[in-house]
Amino acid sequence: TELSFACSGLDFVYPGSKQPALQDIDLTLRPGILGIAGSTGSGKSTLCRVLTRQYPVERGMLYFSGSDVNDFSLDTFRDQISYVSQQPVLFSGTIAENICLAKPDASRKEIVRVARLAAIDGEISRMADQYETIVGERGIRLSGGQKQRIAIARALLADRPVLIIDDALSALDVETERLVFSGIKSCHKGKIVLIVSHRLKLLSGTGQVIIMDQGKIIDQGDHQQLLARNVLYQTMAAKQQRREDA
Structure with a gap:
């Protein structure tokens, strides 16, 4: 169908x-x-x-x-369906654990790939613990924009039809938004976005x-x-x- x-x-x-x-x-x-x-x-x-x-x-x-x-x-x-809201929910684990929520067996390579598509890899790489950074309860240690992009990376990794x-x-900001949109466009083939x-x-x-x-x-x-x-x-x-x- x-x-x-x-x-x-x-x-x-x-x-x-x-x-x-x-x-x-x-x-x-x-x-x-x-x-x-x-x-x-x-x-x-x-x-x-x-x-x-x-x-x-x-x-x-x-x-x-x-x-x-x-x-x-x-x-x-x-x-x-993957659904990303304006105020996405993160749990108190590492950034990597938050990204691979829907695909717990994802490799680090897969996690980094979707983080790049969501234009967040650069910021994660500059953190002391990188992908092992603990985000704190509800992602309190991250900015609103970082939380949104981690949630988008999570949705891209889940790779669902919608x-x-x-x-x-x-x-x-407008430039980061453009990068994220370009990442979403690059992997939406055959999907409803x-x-x-x-x-x-x-x-x-x-x-x-x-x-x-x-x-x-x-x-x-x-x-x-x-x-x-x-x-x-x-x-x-x-x-x-x-x-x-x-």
Whole structure:
């Protein structure tokens, strides 16, 4: 069966809330890189959480490679997906142990390869204990950007069919972000990659971008198409350009 992820009329309301967080989402993801843009609170992260079944989904709304997601056990389903959040969870072990969480028998060569792709190898190599550096409880001894890149290296090593990066490049400067994106692109062949970001320059490198607003998908196209026709996208782009020029 061809790898795909499809939502059909997907609605979602957070427990205890009356306001829908997602409304009537129709979306089919196939291998390639897709970006998600939208202002804060537009439903981007909620969509990622629902896609990864952090919340239950009614039957008939979400399909993985043609089968309803409810037909898979949670473990089997999650073995198909790597999810990196804005504040990834690291445990109090070494950097190497944190990277090879999903593949404990990984060789040092494999660990270094994904750390390079995630643009973190240089910084690790400058640490006194390098890959044996203890990260501390929840990664307290590392910066936000280092934690994000270690989590991305971990996801690349896991090498699952779907990779979801939910604003997990937010703590990086533009140049480092570009290097990480280039690393992700170099090994995404045949995989579905979903990248949520506020930075439209980053999303311009994806094949398609969907724009979310108030829990709905309001447009989908490539960066140039959206710049030409979508007012919300134009406004976001102009704001970011002004910030860069300031």
